[in-house]
Amino acid sequence: MSVIEQAQRARVAAARLAVASRKEKDAALRALADALEARAAEVLAANAQDVAAGRAAGMSDALVDRLSLTEARIRGMAGGLRQVAGLPDPVGEVLRGYTLPNGLELRQIRVPMGVVGIVYEARPNVTADAAGLCLKSGNAVLLRGSGTAAHSNAAIVAVLREALAASGLPADAVQLVDASTRESVKELMRARGLVDVLIPRGGAGLIRSVVEESSVPVIETGIGNCHVYVDAAADLPTALAILLNAKTHRPSVCNAAESVLVHADVADEFLALALPALRDAGVTVHGDARTVRAGQAVGVPVEEANDDDYAAEYLSLDLSAAVVESLDAAVAHIGRYGSGHTEAIVTGSQAAAREFVARVDAAAVMVNASTRFTDGEEFGFGAEIGISTQKLHARGPMGLPELTSSKYVVTGDGQIRL
Missing domain, CATH: 3.40.309.10 (Aldehyde Dehydrogenase; Chain A, domain 2)
Structure with a gap:
């Protein structure tokens, strides 16, 4: 399946998620967490393949640490999903509201962004974190991890998709984009109109490439000096x-x-x-x-x-x-x-x-x-989607509110503009 086809399926899934109740989303998140713990052995087996390949390729100790999963880290991923389930649902939150002099009632409310693309390196825990935060905020997500974590990410996404479907929500709300070629990243960056926002997580080169080459709006997450x-x-x-x-x-x-x-x-x-x-x-x-x-x-x-x-x-x-x-x-x-x-x-x-x-x-x-x-969980946001170093829309650890946009709802009783 091409990235464009995946994005089209994600938009269908996003339309369903946008009207999902908090009860539905929270139940699904808890099911995802349970499934990860229940199937930890197969995720760890897949991760072991990636770690072995990374070491054989001369991967640095720092990157091997980012790549490696343990039973404790999988429990942490599951715990993050449960924590997100316990957080308030941002969708529908009224940011401001008042009655205009002409009697119109105006409310600005949070709404999902739609389809979120995540481009990230090495860290398979991001796969579960991003899926959980996007699900809770009503967004479908396209996950493009690195080839170095391909087995790990595939195993995690397979678990998440099966658990989503069993919960009654569309499996296409979480999709893994092929990481074997750079062309998939380019397709994701060109999918304007299908993908609503891209969030890169990784080294300076990856972030700079996505920011400079993407026609899809980008939330920049920066390096940490x-x-x-x-x-x-x-x-x-x-x-x-x-x-x-x-x-x-x-x-x-x-x-x-x-x-x-x-x-x-x-x-x-x-x-x-x-x-x-x-x-x-x-x-x-x-x-x-x-x-x-x-x-x-x-x-x-x-x-x-x-x-x-x-x-x-x-x-x-x-x-x-x-x-x-x-x-x-x-x-x-x-x-x-x-x-x-x-x-x-x-x-x-x-x-x-x-x-x-x-x-x-x-x-x-x-x-x-x-x-x-400086961490979304430490700040009480649940598992974060990334730490933004830009100044527009989101800055710092990005939790659920940063994965929403807003719309104005204006209610009248027949007013017309003169």
């Missing part, structure tokens, strides 16, 4: 705990910290604590001259950093570091190298926190907290 700024007024043990969590909790994801900036007034003391702790956690630090000297003072090797290091989304146990003279310098550094994803400040000064929050241009700003909290 996230910073932790240790202010002069920071509690240093707290700053160290936040930095270690932000960098090492799961380094292969987009909300992991990739750079630390340290105010010059506390640099010697903080780096004397942080560099040995980072080394013990397996982190390689790429630093400026002062960070290199601080490493020499405590016997920790620090690689000399360049512009590429400060611009990098490592997705590994690597961290760039720089000493800055002021909060102004920290904001300027972030403005130059940041990706607009998540930035964090550790400080005991409310004035510094307010200034940092006001001046840093990012989808999420953390004050005395780890960058790892």
Whole structure:
């Protein structure tokens, strides 16, 4: 089946979903979750094929981690679907409403977008997350994963489609687009009028390609070059705990910290604590001259950093570091190298926190907290569709409301415009 034929079938399914009740959608989501857990063994067997092929092809450890499924991760996927089932249904929510002077009653209500296309790399958990969020928000979804996860995605979608059909909703609400050639992505990007929005999730190259080449509207999800700024007024043990969590909790994801900036007034003391702790956690630090000297003072090797290091989304146990003279310098550094994803400040000064929050241009700003909290589930949205770094329609973790549009419903009793 061509992508266009799949999109046409998705539009039929979307029309059914648009009028599905919350009860129907929630029952289907719980059935999807149950089916994933019941058939975890076949999903894991399919995933093992992808992981083995990835390792044989020299895939990096970070990408293997993104690709790999475990029983715990499948339970997490199922748990995400159940969590979404428990969230309020955005469809039909009244965004605003009032009566005009001429007696017309005006309401702006949330409605599904229709057909959503997701283009993503490596992470098969996205398959279930995206399907669940699109189902709850009344949208059909076309899933175009990467060839590296082809077996995993096929197994997951087969489970989801069978569970959907058994629940009385159209199986074509969730379809997997062929990942064996790049032509399928091009077809998806050209399916304007059939696909209502495309959401790319992956590396900078994938996102740039979809944004620049698509005739279908795109919600841009960006890479995560996230910073932790240790202010002069920071509690240093707290700053160290936040930095270690932000960098090492799961380094292969987009909300992991990739750079630390340290105010010059506390640099010697903080780096004397942080560099040995980072080394013990397996982190390689790429630093400026002062960070290199601080490493020499405590016997920790620090690689000399360049512009590429400060611009990098490592997705590994690597961290760039720089000493800055002021909060102004920290904001300027972030403005130059940041990706607009998540930035964090550790400080005991409310004035510094307010200034940092006001001046840093990012989808999420953390004050005395780890960058790892920028996540739809952590924010209480359920499994997210992605983290948007654009400024139109959706920004930050995208949950159910971000997968809807709106329409105006105007009710009168015979008014005509004079």
